[in-house]
Amino acid sequence: xxxxxxxxVNANLTSLPEKHLVLLRDGRTLIGYLRSIDQFANLVLxxxxxxxxxxxxxxxxxxxxxxxxxxxxxLLGEIDLEKESDTPLQQVSIEEILExxxxxxxxxxxxxxLKVQALKERGLSIPRADTLDEY
Amino acid sequence: xxxxxxxxxxxxxxxxxxxxxxxEEDEDxxxxxxxxxxxxxxxxxxxxxxxxxxxxxxxxxTARELEDxxxxxxxxxxxxxxxxxxxxxxxxxxxxxxxxxxxxxAVQTQPPMQQSGGLNSSIWDGSAVLRRFRGPxxxxxxxxxxxxxxAMLQKxxxxxxxxxxxxxxxLPRRSSSPIIGSPPVRAVPxxxxxxxxxxxxxxxxxxxxxxxxxxxxxxxxxxSPYGERMSPNQLCNVSAGRMSPSQFARVSGLVGxxxxxxxxxxxxxxVGQMMAPASGFRAFFGAPPPPxxxxxxxQHPPCPGSHLxxxxxxxxxxxxxxxxxxxxxxxxxHQRQQQNRNQHRSLNGSAGDRAGHRSSHQExxxxxxxxxxxxxxxxxxxxxxxxxxxQSTDPYLDDFYYQNxxxxxxxxxxxxxxxxDGPKKERTKLITPQVAKLEHAYKPVQFEGSLGKLTVSxxxxxxxxxxxxxxxxxxxxxxxxxxxxxxxxxxxxxxEKTYSLLLDVEDYERRYLLSLEGERPALMEERKQKICxxxxxxxxxxxxxxxxxxxHFVQIMCIRKGKRMVARILPFLSTEQAADILMATAxxxxxxxxxDAQDEVxxxxxxxxxxxxxxxxxxxVTSLLQQLANLPQSATVPAPAxxxxxxxxQNKFGLSLLYLxxxxxxxxxxSSAAMELMQDxxxxxxxxxxxRELLRIPEAALAKPVSTxxxxxxxxxxxxxxxxxxxxxxxxxxxxxxx
Numbered sequence: 001x002x003x004x005x006x007x008x009v010n011a012n013l014t015s016l017p018e019k020h021l022v023l024l025r026d027g028r029t030l031i032g033y034l035r036s037i038d039q040f041a042n043l044v045l046x047x048x049x050x051x052x053x054x055x056x057x058x059x060x061x062x063x064x065x066x067x068x069x070x071x072x073x074x075l076l077g078e079i080d081l082e083k084e085s086d087t088p089l090q091q092v093s094i095e096e097i098l099e100x101x102x103x104x105x106x107x108x109x110x111x112x113x114l115k116v117q118a119l120k121e122r123g124l125s126i127p128r129a130d131t132l133d134e135y
Numbered sequence: 136x137x138x139x140x141x142x143x144x145x146x147x148x149x150x151x152x153x154x155x156x157x158x159e160e161d162e163d164x165x166x167x168x169x170x171x172x173x174x175x176x177x178x179x180x181x182x183x184x185x186x187x188x189x190x191x192x193x194x195x196x197t198a199r200e201l202e203d204x205x206x207x208x209x210x211x212x213x214x215x216x217x218x219x220x221x222x223x224x225x226x227x228x229x230x231x232x233x234x235x236x237x238x239x240x241a242v243q244t245q246p247p248m249q250q251s252g253g254l255n256s257s258i259w260d261g262s263a264v265l266r267r268f269r270g271p272x273x274x275x276x277x278x279x280x281x282x283x284x285x286a287m288l289q290k291x292x293x294x295x296x297x298x299x300x301x302x303x304x305x306l307p308r309r310s311s312s313p314i315i316g317s318p319p320v321r322a323v324p325x326x327x328x329x330x331x332x333x334x335x336x337x338x339x340x341x342x343x344x345x346x347x348x349x350x351x352x353x354x355x356x357x358x359s360p361y362g363e364r365m366s367p368n369q370l371c372n373v374s375a376g377r378m379s380p381s382q383f384a385r386v387s388g389l390v391g392x393x394x395x396x397x398x399x400x401x402x403x404x405x406v407g408q409m410m411a412p413a414s415g416f417r418a419f420f421g422a423p424p425p426p427x428x429x430x431x432x433x434q435h436p437p438c439p440g441s442h443l444x445x446x447x448x449x450x451x452x453x454x455x456x457x458x459x460x461x462x463x464x465x466x467x468x469h470q471r472q473q474q475n476r477n478q479h480r481s482l483n484g485s486a487g488d489r490a491g492h493r494s495s496h497q498e499x500x501x502x503x504x505x506x507x508x509x510x511x512x513x514x515x516x517x518x519x520x521x522x523x524x525x526q527s528t529d530p531y532l533d534d535f536y537y538q539n540x541x542x543x544x545x546x547x548x549x550x551x552x553x554x555x556d557g558p559k560k561e562r563t564k565l566i567t568p569q570v571a572k573l574e575h576a577y578k579p580v581q582f583e584g585s586l587g588k589l590t591v592s593x594x595x596x597x598x599x600x601x602x603x604x605x606x607x608x609x610x611x612x613x614x615x616x617x618x619x620x621x622x623x624x625x626x627x628x629x630x631e632k633t634y635s636l637l638l639d640v641e642d643y644e645r646r647y648l649l650s651l652e653g654e655r656p657a658l659m660e661e662r663k664q665k666i667c668x669x670x671x672x673x674x675x676x677x678x679x680x681x682x683x684x685x686x687h688f689v690q691i692m693c694i695r696k697g698k699r700m701v702a703r704i705l706p707f708l709s710t711e712q713a714a715d716i717l718m719a720t721a722x723x724x725x726x727x728x729x730x731d732a733q734d735e736v737x738x739x740x741x742x743x744x745x746x747x748x749x750x751x752x753x754x755x756v757t758s759l760l761q762q763l764a765n766l767p768q769s770a771t772v773p774a775p776a777x778x779x780x781x782x783x784x785q786n787k788f789g790l791s792l793l794y795l796x797x798x799x800x801x802x803x804x805x806s807s808a809a810m811e812l813m814q815d816x817x818x819x820x821x822x823x824x825x826x827r828e829l830l831r832i833p834e835a836a837l838a839k840p841v842s843t844x845x846x847x848x849x850x851x852x853x854x855x856x857x858x859x860x861x862x863x864x865x866x867x868x869x870x871x872x873x874x
Contacts, residue, residue, distance in 0.1 A: 035508045039520040
């Protein structure tokens with residue numbers, strides 16, 4: 001429904017800008033400096049980086065300035081800069097992470113296909129949830 | 136229409152005439168135009184006005200450079216223009232108080248304050264549309280929509296804002312009158328936050344002279360959470376008798392804060408609530424909540440009083456809008472504030488006052504030129520909107536899961552504290568501003584001199600699009616299938632109705648606590664009535680004295696939701712009613728078991744059933760056993776293969792229930808006095824029959840019960856000899872060790 005972003009907004013005042021992490025409905029994770037926000041949760045992110053997570057690895061793709069329409073935002077959170085480096089995740093290069101992601105997607109699709117096949121044999125069918133937010 | 140007529144009536148060879156008539160019509164078109172569109176379509180007023188405004192556009196951009204931000208005359212002109220428009224509109228409308236908020240925006244009256252500032256100051260104010268309420272309002276005068284405004288002078292922004300082309304956002308205003316009934320075309324869309332910087336020097340001008348509409352009968356228990364933050368102006372308008380004294384004390388402490396009015400005071404005339412972001416976002420709840428909060432608050436009921444303890448009269452340090460937050464949220468925020476203040480302090484070594492802040496401001500800009508892209512005002516504005524969304528008349532209705540979740544959390548933490556006996560954390564409850572629900576009887580707008588009512592459809596008064604009529608089917612048409620379907624539907628409807636009653640009844644406890652003393656008996660009555668209704672619904676109302684058939688009840692029990700509902704209802708029923716339900720269940724158990732095969736929901740009934748059993752006398756238990764086992768009344772009748780009992784025993788629920796009944800019977804037997812001899816005999820007979828049956832049934836067919844009561848062994852030992860007892864033991868796994 002509505003979210004309290006007072007923390008975030010207040011952070012705009014501090015000397016060091018605080019990074020924010022935004023999760024979008026399609027599953028993308030954006031990290032950047034939140035510059036502007038409005039009542040619909042439309043966001044303006046500065047120096048945005050799209051972070052792709054696969055397993056324990058992640059990769060950052062620099063994206064520049066992002067303007068996100070509010071309805072696509074799932075959640076928005078502030079990143080504690082001190083704790084940011086304190087993560088068990090391992091950063092890899094962009095190519096590597098994209099490759100990993102592709103492999104993961106492929107595996108998912110295969111298992112999905114098998115599932116659908118098995119269901120079909122039993123006479124059941126689960127409709128493809130195109131309109132749902134699935135990732 | 137004229138045209139149609141000409142085409143239809145004139146045969147083909149009269150086409151020339153038809154064209155001629157069409158030609159004549161063209162001359163009338165201008166006439167029609169005038170009638171339809173009025174003078175606006177022909178006059179070129181709007182063009183001139185546009186020119187004028189376009190010129191003005193350039194002026195504010197330059198005016199900003201001036202040190203004092205002088206008001207340009209043209210701005211005033213425009214302001215007056217809109218004022219005139221508003222006045223004209225308000226005269227037109229009969230109903231002085233337009234209830235439809237969507238339409239209300241079309242009529243704005245400006246307070247007699249100078250509207251200085253840029254083109255966009257009115258937009259900012261427009262976004263804070265007040266809602267006015269009928270009903271017992273404190274102030275007698277009822278102006279039409281009063282938009283609380285303030286004058287914000289523009290301070291030439293520091294270098295960072297030069298790059299922003301502010302003129303882009305301001306479109307010229309239209310001079311033509313808005314279409315009556317719809318909100319006027321806004322120069323800047325309503326959702327646009329303001330863009331000027333705030334100036335702390337104009338505190339005095341900011342305070343709005345207009346009184347705040349407050350609902351007079353504010354409940355004692357829910358004083359406005361913002362009471363502390365009312366400016367002196369608003370204080371005068373508050374019904375003094377209503378506010379608790381502690382709030383006044385706090386307000387007086389806060390009034391003197393220099394930054395109190397730094398931000399625009401956008402006051403909402405919302406009932407019972409004053410959204411006055413009194414100070415900047417900077418910090419809130421400066422000091423940590425006092426370690427012994429309840430001492431001063433004990434006289435207040437915990438719920439509304441607890442929020443006060445979190446608000447220290449720290450001048451710069453409170454954030455009124457965040458009282459909505461759960462204490463955990465607030466704690467987080469507070470921590471943030473501490474951190475930030477520490478950072479401030481380390482930067483400039485000052486105590487974080489305004490002067491110090493300014494110098495650190497420069498540093499901020501150096502480090503991050505894009506910081507503060509959003510003005511404080513804008514942030515406040517958005518935050519205010521979000522807080523508005525949090526308002527609710529009944530949080531338990533609107534935000535049930537949130538409330539329950541945090542209640543559970545609190546209970547858990549309270550329980551932990553009991554054990555651990557650790558430091559007493561704040562036990563504050565979440566307070567959201569309680570806005571009393573007011574009924575708006577919306578009446579459509581009426582205009583002078585018009586015949587009938589104009590169909591002004593807005594969001595609050597939507598037009599009826601479809602004329603749906605409910606037709607009831609006649610009995611004759613129904614086929615057997617339909618009847619069956621309808622019966623099921625009827626049952627479902629009954630379940631739904633009963634469920635609503637159940638939810639209401641479950642809620643009564645909470646309402647009871649919240650209500651006033653005088654209302655409580657009425658509440659109790661209501662509750663009783665609802666319980667009766669529920670029971671009637673369950674059993675099916677029958678005319679006369681005859682015992683109602685089980686059919687209705689069985690139908691309900693066939694449906695999963697019905698079973699769950701019965702399980703929830705049972706605690707509320709009286710003993711007789713509950714026993715009745717139990718009997719009905721026992722009687723029809725095989726059927727229910729069959730129906731439950733897929734759902735397996737019957738087990739949810741075990742708990743409430745067992746609770747009921749503890750209240751039942753032996754007689755009832757005996758008959759219950761009889762029903763359950765479907766054993767004949769007397770032992771003399773040779774018992775045929777007892778399918779009923781078999782089915783019961785083969786089902787988990789059935790067996791468990793049987794055990795419960797037996798165990799209860801045994802308890803009663805042990806404790807009952809000798810005067811219940813008659814019942815004893817019956818019980819004994821039944822027991823012997825039951826044991827006979829149990830012996831007969833092969834072990835493999837037996838279900839696994841949920842729990843085996845411990846006294847069954849002693850129970851059976853009464854009625855059978857040792858050998859059979861052993862058999863029973865192994866069969867039913869009565870001995871503890873075997874399982």
